[in-house]
Amino acid sequence: MAIAVTSASTASTAAGDRLRVMVVDDSVVVRGLVARWLEEQPDFEVVASLRTGREAVDQVERLDPDVAILDIEMPVLDGISALPLLLAKKRDLVVIMASTLTRHNAEISLKALSLGAADYIPKPETNRGVTTSADFRRDLVEKVRNLGQRRRRQRGFRPAAPAPSSDERPTAGRTVPPVVDKPPTCKLRTLSPTIPRVLLIGSSTGGPQALNEVVGHLGSVIDKVPVLITQHMPPTFTTILAEHLSRASGRTVREGQDGEPVVAGRVYVAPGALHMQVARRDGGPVIVLQDGPLVNFCKPAVDPLLTSAAQVWGAATLAVILTGMGSDGARGAADLVTAGGSVIAQDEASSVVWGMPGAVAQAGLCAAILPLAQIASKVTRVFSGERS
Incomplete structure (x- = not known):
């Protein structure tokens, strides 16, 4: 022994x-x-x-x-x-x-x-x-x-204050905010006046449980628009995550495939070890998978998905940033907001780690910062026309 x-x-x-x-x-x-x-x-x-x-x-x-x-x-x-x-x-x-x-x-x-x-x-x-x-x-x-x-x-x-960590090292030209004890007051933006035509979700630590909660209650939203998810996970794990989400939602959830059309009624999960993006081809959006370098120490990463979606759907884009370490999603959320889209973040109290949602919230990029249990209903109302 x-x-x-x-x-x-x-x-x-x-x-x-x-x-x-x-x-x-x-x-x-x-x-x-x-x-x-x-x-x-x-x-x-x-x-x-x-x-x-x-x-x-x-x-x-x-x-x-x-x-x-x-x-x-x-x-x-x-x-x-x-x-x-x-x-x-x-x-x-x-x-x-x-x-x-x-x-x-x-x-x-x-x-x-x-x-x-x-x-x-x-x-x-x-x-x-x-x-x-x-x-x-x-x-x-x-x-x-x-x-x-x-x-x-x-x-x-x-x-006591922790030692400097990888979450505090410069990443892609900026410094990732460290863990915070108490969030500052975060200024909220108004929702885009355009009803979204796509829903994007990014998550990391604590994400599988959070995704089950949100995706499991989206119901009619999935029937109206495509949903694209990037969860920090390796291969095999993302396959099983998609299966779990399919059972939770009662809808088709699977890993995205390179070149496949993005259509309403389906949920696409970024495959482990590949960045999932979108592009417009022959008049419609398609999945683009890339085996590029790590982004924010991650692959798949949320930033590439959000940035590419902002270019495809512009103001008709809604993103949700759920629990996770680091600040992946903050740069993509900024691109999305610049294009006229909207962002909702999970609040600190319900997050396993308030890194990713905290980064977008503290940057003033959010239209709402909500407890996990309220996110699906808010998203549903936004897709039904609510603009406040």
Whole structure:
């Protein structure tokens, strides 16, 4: 049995207000690497490095972690079985599921979200891949930081300012805003006087649950106009997401295909590892898939979809920006608003992470900033002619 545990009482005294993280993975290589990456961050402390879900369940109350990184495939007790047991013992624990890119694991990861996991992170399939993947390391650190800090704020804990992160590094000529404790007052714009002819949705961390809520209640909107979605997800995950959304909405939802016409009655999801854009060909809009460089550290990214849609539909475009880290969507939203279109953002209280919606809200690009539960009804009213 391979267990590395830091004394809970000692760690609490030494760590101060650092985020306490528990790493649970049956691979000693992965555990060691992840623990080392996290310990290098001045605002983190790894309180345990465990091999099985059973060890995690048995020790979670004593260790009192803020965040658990939980592998799916483990001996004795796997991740999906351990998840509800961990949350039963510590209801405010942030659990990030880690899984390799197989259809089976993608299904389990999305199921875990419905059982209370805060997020998932796709894990390279080999130990060598884990060792060499800068994207995996960056994404893991940022998910732990953003999700852990938000949960602490919900408990009324005010952490010290975090170390500079990838979300604060210059991106495409601008600086991405860091996590904020309290949003400033955001100035709202008036809705476009033109009734939209397309709906665009962008999301990231917390997006699968948010998309189920919104798309599942759009109903007549999907019958009237096409809906295009970019969710930050890898291949296979986006395929399964489309299947879940199809069941939730009772409409045709599938990954977009290069060159296919964009028509009312269908929902198009950007495929993992490809940017989904739109263009006008032979008088009508079509899907354009591009295997270009990362945009805002993402592929697919929201900005390319919004910018291209602004060129195709102009003022007849409505975009919704849901929960997610970083500021992807802000540049595209600015292009869309310049073309006369409108943007709705999810509010901070209902967002898992108020990065993406916060960026467009703070830039003054929104016609409305709403709780998740109110977004679908607002969108429905806008497509029915409401202009305020």
